[in-house]
Amino acid sequence: MSRHMKNVNLSSQRIYVPAGVLQREVKDRGGLFIPAHIFTPHKSLFGSCSDRLDRTLDPMLVDAVELGLSSDSYMAGLIPELDGLPFVTNSDAHSLGKIGREYNELLIAEPSFAELALALRGLSGRAITANYGLNPVLGKYHRTYCVNCGELADEINAAGRCAHCGSLKQVRGVMDRIEELAFQAGRNKPVVPDDRPPYVYQVPLEFIPGVGKRTMDKLLDRFGTEMNILHDAKVSEIAQTAGEATASVIARSRSGTLNLLSGGGGRYGKVTSSESRITDSANAD
Template identity: 55%
Template sequence: MREFFADLHIHIGWTEKKEPVKISASKNLTYINILKEAYHHKGLDMIGIIDCHSPRVQEEILYYLNHGLIGELDEGGLQYQELTILLGSEIEVKEEGRGEAHYLAFFPFLSDIIDFSKWMQKHMKNINLSSQRLYVKTKELQKEVYDRNGLFIPAHIFTPFKSVYGKCCDRMEEVLDLNRIDAVELGLSSDTEMADRIQELHQFPFITNSDAHSLQKIGREYNKLLIESPTFKELKWALKGLNGRKILKNYGLDPKLGKYHQTRCVQCDQLVENESYCDHCGSKKIIKGVSNRIDELADLQTGLHPSGRPDYIHQVPLEFIPKLGQKTLEKLLSHFGTEMNILHRVSMEQLQAIIPDKLAEMLIQAREGKLSVEVGGGGVYGKVLE
């Protein structure tokens, strides 16, 4: 078996016919641009595109299949050169009397997600757009995903907007069938140490993904899998820990860099400690941070990890590195091929041969999670300190 890098949460902003899919995403985030960026520049082995329920997107996929640019794998997924693309959907559900939550669903074959879309269209106002409200109970959604041999994953579970813990419930068992959850996605503002303070989560594998709304954000968080080959079937086995397959590591931002890590006042834009009102101006208009929300939910003072839980590596994406401009990044890519090579495989000596020593040292520190950061919150990313 081999090691593969997987980012399973990437949005399509626009089709090549200039039709919107994810309105808040970049217009150059088209299906084919995602494949090229993820494979040629990022160096990923597997990606999940989570707007494949849209008939507009399905039309493009069929075009590329018919013209031989991509192919369908026998064990599930599509293939572009050596990159595997999983067919996914992000869906919003609002349970009665509760807030909204987002969920990810992945399917092995194009025919499965086309059939899923036909079902969703009966319960949704606009099937062509991403992350739309589905007017059914969450457990019904889970059943429909499982009936089509899919995977069901609660998305960015602590985010204060549109997530299961951030907006919907204190325990997932209140709204979900726990036997139909294949993994949970941690989100940019939390990590394994934080999430494992909640005992309900000990039964689920953790994944961490970019939730990319632009090409450059692809691969800012990802997972290392030990599998035979990058296919839907092998991913399913890795999530279940079957036949020697497993998640080896989660790579993600230091949660302090996440834009919802700490509570922030909307009125005066200051980070605050109080969870009910602003310590600075007294306003009650605050966005509760992920760290504060986990404090509310936690059964444990510190994270207690179940057996087999992979390490979570705090890794700073290249775009966060001070003074690493576009020209320098292009220089690095021309020498070393992909961002995965730069982040994982290139030595200090190789870096120093083409960029200043201080910058090379920062790249190695970013790889090892040793850079000092300024905390983010309330929709504002943290930043790396020079």
């Protein structure tokens, strides 16, 4: 690796070999090959590299694909080439406060590499039983962003020109890129295989208006983990600790009824009290 990378001790390094060569090296050593945040602009498989996975990689040597913050299982279900691949939702490991922001629920006998491999392949009773992740609307690259005027696209713009200022300088959003790929493939509705695990949306506490460090510390002191707060703790008990307003937002997050403003161009989306509501892709129909 050191012959093809500038620093083997840092994460997210660029390796100067063809993707297929790297893939074979990983598999020859018994590794798992999982392309990460596959739709994100700038550096990802579909976001900036290719319109098809099989033009870059050997699909038979791909163990799973990681969806990234700005997409979910339903959005990825618009891409026929991905129908037979497992989906994982993994958070980056370079920011301590964001570890676990997205994660997978696995049915395994023990936390080991061998068990993970079995779960990805659905063998010996092991499985991925759920994907947990942000509502993709909140992702940093969900919609197309105009570099010139700072506006987000409010509709699919096949010409790639900003509807507000006419500029061609845009950061392509994940939603818009997936729609483009789906059109090319002739698919207009998501396909969700029977064995695809459910995608569970969550809104991290840092996204909730009015939840600062003091409130977050109080919640963590009482309930232990952010995951427990977001998914399991009683709303009435959350209200006792953090107030009715915060408890209401968490309850609406669980039911999928929050009002959200889209992210794009490297900026996260937001939870808003606006009357206008942007639904997630699972409820788009």
